[in-house]
Amino acid sequence: MRIFSTITAILFTSTTLFSLNVDAKNHEVKLLTADGSGQTMVMSPGFLKVEKGDTVTFVPSDVTHNVESMSIPDSAKPFSSEMGKSFTVTFSEEGVYLYKCTPHFALGMLGVIQAGNANNLEKVKSDWTKESTGVVMNKERVEQYLSQIK
Ligand SMILES: [Cu+2]
Numbered sequence: 001m002r003i004f005s006t007i008t009a010i011l012f013t014s015t016t017l018f019s020l021n022v023d024a025k026n027h028e029v030k031l032l033t034a035d036g037s038g039q040t041m042v043m044s045p046g047f048l049k050v051e052k053g054d055t056v057t058f059v060p061s062d063v064t065h066n067v068e069s070m071s072i073p074d075s076a077k078p079f080s081s082e083m084g085k086s087f088t089v090t091f092s093e094e095g096v097y098l099y100k101c102t103p104h105f106a107l108g109m110l111g112v113i114q115a116g117n118a119n120n121l122e123k124v125k126s127d128w129t130k131e132s133t134g135v136v137m138n139k140e141r142v143e144q145y146l147s148q149i150k
Contacts, residue, residue: 024053026054031066042138048111058081071098073096097124108139
């Protein structure tokens with residue numbers, strides 16, 4: 001009987017894992033030097049709403065861009081990518097993620113991702129208020145991204 005319960009357990013586990021992954025989507029954010037409509041050093045899209053468990057692949061237009069997390073949910077893992085390399089993050093913790101391109105932070109190259117419920121929105125807003133003193137251009141982008149969170 002033991003072998004049958006083991007098999008049942010394995011089948012149950014793989015079915016559960018499969019059903020968790022079935023709905024997960026991959027999204028793409030481009031890290032652009034110029035977006036063709038007059039914006040420079042910009043994430044496209046700058047604000048993205050995903051579901052818990054989805055993945056986002058960040059694709060730099062050239063070697064000068066990367067992504068680095070700034071303010072994220074408490075239980076989430078910070079991320080930081082290599083310059084010029086595509087990088088995929090799994091958003092397994094719900095909340096708001098504020099991130100930047102490390103070398104273009106001062107130029108306002110930041111982005112916001114909402115995964116599921118925005119339970120840490122107030123914390124992200126207060127972190128942004130502190131960090132925004134280091135941004136000299138396009139600060140309003142972040143305000144505009146944060147204003148889209150529902
Ligand atoms: Cu950049």
